Amino acid sequence: MTSRVTRIGLAIWFGLVIVFLLFPLLFLGPLSLNASEILSFPPQQWSLRWYRALFTDPSWSGALWLSFKVAILVTVISVAVGTAAALAIVRHRVRGSAWLYGLSIAPLIVPGIVIALGMFMVFARLKWLESLPALVLAHSVVAVPYVVVVVSAALRNLDETVERAARVLGAGPWQTFHLVTVPALRSSILAGGMFAFFASFDDLIITLFVSGALETLPLRIWNDLNLRLDPTVAAAACVMVAMSMAGLGIAEFARKANLRRLQTEPDHG
Amino acid sequence: MLHLNTDIDISFRNAMHALISQSQQSDGNSGAPIAFRGIAKRYGEVDALREFSLEIAAGEFVTFLGPSGSGKTTALNILAGFVEASAGDVLIDGVSITRLPTEKRNVGMVFQSYSLFPHMDVRDNVAFPLRMRGVGQAERRARAEAALAMVRLSGFGGRKPHELSGGQRQRVAFARAVVFEPRVLLMDEPLGALDLKLREAMQDEIRLVQRRIGCTVIYVTHDQNEALAMSDRIVVMSEGRIEQIGTPAAIYDDPRNAFVAQFVGETNFLPGSISAGRLRLGGTNVAAAPPMRLGESWSGRVALRPEHFERATERPNGPCIDCIITDVAFHGGSFRYVAEADGYGRLVVQEQRRPDREPFQVGQRTSLSFGIEQAVFLNG
Numbered sequence: 001m002t003s004r005v006t007r008i009g010l011a012i013w014f015g016l017v018i019v020f021l022l023f024p025l026l027f028l029g030p031l032s033l034n035a036s037e038i039l040s041f042p043p044q045q046w047s048l049r050w051y052r053a054l055f056t057d058p059s060w061s062g063a064l065w066l067s068f069k070v071a072i073l074v075t076v077i078s079v080a081v082g083t084a085a086a087l088a089i090v091r092h093r094v095r096g097s098a099w100l101y102g103l104s105i106a107p108l109i110v111p112g113i114v115i116a117l118g119m120f121m122v123f124a125r126l127k128w129l130e131s132l133p134a135l136v137l138a139h140s141v142v143a144v145p146y147v148v149v150v151v152s153a154a155l156r157n158l159d160e161t162v163e164r165a166a167r168v169l170g171a172g173p174w175q176t177f178h179l180v181t182v183p184a185l186r187s188s189i190l191a192g193g194m195f196a197f198f199a200s201f202d203d204l205i206i207t208l209f210v211s212g213a214l215e216t217l218p219l220r221i222w223n224d225l226n227l228r229l230d231p232t233v234a235a236a237a238c239v240m241v242a243m244s245m246a247g248l249g250i251a252e253f254a255r256k257a258n259l260r261r262l263q264t265e266p267d268h269g
Numbered sequence: 270m271l272h273l274n275t276d277i278d279i280s281f282r283n284a285m286h287a288l289i290s291q292s293q294q295s296d297g298n299s300g301a302p303i304a305f306r307g308i309a310k311r312y313g314e315v316d317a318l319r320e321f322s323l324e325i326a327a328g329e330f331v332t333f334l335g336p337s338g339s340g341k342t343t344a345l346n347i348l349a350g351f352v353e354a355s356a357g358d359v360l361i362d363g364v365s366i367t368r369l370p371t372e373k374r375n376v377g378m379v380f381q382s383y384s385l386f387p388h389m390d391v392r393d394n395v396a397f398p399l400r401m402r403g404v405g406q407a408e409r410r411a412r413a414e415a416a417l418a419m420v421r422l423s424g425f426g427g428r429k430p431h432e433l434s435g436g437q438r439q440r441v442a443f444a445r446a447v448v449f450e451p452r453v454l455l456m457d458e459p460l461g462a463l464d465l466k467l468r469e470a471m472q473d474e475i476r477l478v479q480r481r482i483g484c485t486v487i488y489v490t491h492d493q494n495e496a497l498a499m500s501d502r503i504v505v506m507s508e509g510r511i512e513q514i515g516t517p518a519a520i521y522d523d524p525r526n527a528f529v530a531q532f533v534g535e536t537n538f539l540p541g542s543i544s545a546g547r548l549r550l551g552g553t554n555v556a557a558a559p560p561m562r563l564g565e566s567w568s569g570r571v572a573l574r575p576e577h578f579e580r581a582t583e584r585p586n587g588p589c590i591d592c593i594i595t596d597v598a599f600h601g602g603s604f605r606y607v608a609e610a611d612g613y614g615r616l617v618v619q620e621q622r623r624p625d626r627e628p629f630q631v632g633q634r635t636s637l638s639f640g641i642e643q644a645v646f647l648n649g
Contacts, residue, residue, distance in 0.1 A: 158387075165384040167371040168349050168455075169445065170401030183388040261387050261431055 063220035082147025130212030147192035154188035194251030300328035300485035308357035335506035377446035392426035
């Protein structure tokens with residue numbers, strides 16, 4: 001009897017949490033479809049003009065394109081660095097690999113503002129601020145840990161004798177890596193890359209400190225909010241939310257599927 | 270069931286013929302001799318393997334048998350090139366392979382955990398060693414199919430490893446290990462993850478394929494039944510040392526020490542001594558002549574297999590032991606008894622089932638005898 005009450009109570013609580021989390025979306029959706037020049041709720045007339053503005057207004061489409069470009073570069077760097085780090089940590093058991101693991105995921109724990117401030121000071125000294133490489137590098141610092149965490153988890157589930165089997169059956173170390181290790185981890189690498197992409201794509205804090213005149217989409221939204229309130233903001237926000245949900249959903253699905261497949265191998269020993 | 274087995278046997282044989290005619294076309298495939306020369310492996314303070322020397326003939330089936338930590342897998346991994354020896358040399362076909370990387374050693378290998386490539390289908394898994402050897406696509410496919418037919422998995426080529434049962438996966442792993450007709454095949458507890466029935470069926474299959482292909486096999490296991498059933502020779506190991514090398518019968522009948530006697534088969538140990546040329550077992554004088562080689566004075570243990578005991582008759586074939594039966598277990602063709610004997614302790618006895626005699630009952634007093642020539646006298 002109590003369990004029934006508890007269950008209903010929990011269901012209500014769960015519903016409230018979901019509503020709370022989705023609350024901004026309940027406003028943003030209608031706002032972005034509002035035909036009016038000013039942000040008003042509820043909308044009087046419906047229109048897609050702000051979505052059109054997002055993709056045609058150079059200040060918005062430029063920001064979207066820059067964000068995309070940065071995120072792609074960050075993804076490439078993070079996948080390469082993160083996968084290599086995971087291999088070193090899990091497979092080659094380099095000296096102090098526990099420390100290496102801790103160090104490589106530290107950016108997930110250190111507050112973003114601290115990292116941003118540190119980046120700002122380093123890049124200011126190097127006179128690198130407001131450059132694309134600086135922005136990509138700064139984002140990569142917080143994106144690499146996602147790849148390390150996801151890929152090293154999958155690598156731990158990939159029985160080492162699978163790679164040994166490849167070697168003994170005639171594959172050299174490099175062939176083993178690209179014919180066996182990487183394909184076996186493909187979905188996890190893809191998932192890690194997705195997480196890295198969005199770590200960069202929706203970052204504001206680090207961008208605020210490092211990028212200066214280079215306006216990414218989150219920074220464009222931020223600047224817009226400070227000046228005037230243009231409904232394109234709502235459209236941009238909706239596009240970001242949709243992309244994140246789709247991308248991270250795919251990533252999570254791929255990661256789980258990969259782990260499941262690797263775990264069908266029996267335990268060793 | 271019987272019908273099914275015959276069917277399988279015929280398709281199996283056909284597939285084997287296909288495979289063998291192929292191998293004859295290539296280079297008259299046969300096993301290669303292997304030599305371990307004074308191999309040692311130390312991990313810090315621990316000797317995983319010491320003074321390991323062994324000559325294996327071409328086409329021989331040799332089993333490394335021992336408990337975990339005995340060094341059997343270390344020896345195999347040194348041969349495969351996964352582990353570097355601290356000292357010594359390994360030769361295949363008279364050529365040292367110690368400096369060769371794993372992929373150049375040209376040996377097949379089957380692992381306990383199957384270790385199939387999870388992202389490749391069964392056919393690509395089996396064809397992998399051929400692909401690494403530059404075999405063309407069409408031939409690769411044909412040979413992979415032949416190898417799959419050999420392990421009775423025709424039609425499974427398109428499946429992924431995670432869609433197969435444990436037994437099927439191990440057969441794929443076996444096909445993959447022999448598809449390139451290696452002259453040396455290494456097997457690391459390949460049946461350890463399978464259940465008993467499947468294990469016995471696979472033992473026969475492995476032996477059959479090995480005999481026909483003719484490759485030299487090193488087989489690692491901790492299962493003495495497996496070792497006795499499959500091997501030409503067994504290398505019994507413990508704590509990094511070789512305890513005894515011999516044919517299964519030699520190791521069973523004439524274990525060199527108590528470890529081997531205990532680890533291979535079941536053994537009863539009776540305390541024994543000789544003084545002034547007279548044999549005593551468990552404190553009782555025995556009217557039997559001890560082996561001459563032990564001399565006038567000796568003390569140690571006498572090992573007897575469960576099947577060495579007989580019911581004592583009026584004219585027993587050797588020493589008699591009075592005992593009381595404490596447990597009876599039916600084993601199909603035989604009975605296994607546990608008996609408590611004064612002065613000797615617990616004895617395990619095995620007796621063939623025969624229509625002309627009643628089995629013992631729990632609590633029954635009886636007298637057992639054994640032929641002294643079957644006893645193994647062990648020092649210490």
